[in-house]
Amino acid sequence: MAAAIGTTALVLAGCGGGEGAGVEETPATAETTAAAEAGAGSRAVLRDAEGAEVGSVSFSEVSAGTEVLVEVQGLEPGFYGLHVHATGLCEPDSTAPGDPGTTGAFLSAGGHLGSADAEHPEHAGDLPALLVTEEGLGFLTAVTDRFGVQDLVSDEDGSAVMIHSGPDNYANVPERYAPDGPDEATLGTGDAGARLACGVVE
Structure with missing residues (x-):
């Protein structure tokens, strides 16, 4: 959004006539342009398995890290797991990477970004x-400092934003329920359930 505002300001300055037509960029505009060149305008449109748009997610660089803005509509009330996944593919009927026998909605997006290096959350x-x-x-x-905007779009296979069908427990399972600790599924996804909506980060 900031990048779009900066672009609009430049267009308006260029369209002015008479005196002041050659207005120079203000420091704020220059900063916005630099942010846009750094990829600060990355965005994902969220769609369900039927292809209906349910919302969007935008990413921008801020002083503390990466700001994530999410807006959705038309979903049932309640909490939903929200993650960035490692592959920029949102195929409604797809095969899980590395597991050809498992198919389902948006499995082509792979696991969570960074899941090869750590456990959930x-x-x-x-x-x-x-x-x-x-x-x-x-x-x-x-705001997260775990990834930058460029991390989402710079690799060959990109990344995707996923809304899951259930809440995320962040692998917080008290010992009275699981004396041996969270199981593999919980440490993988926080038991957030099926993949409800997906959007490729662009």
């Missing part, structure tokens, strides 16, 4: 849960 792509209101609307703003 320490994956780079693990984000706060998304709360959807009784009206079916959800809004989330969070």
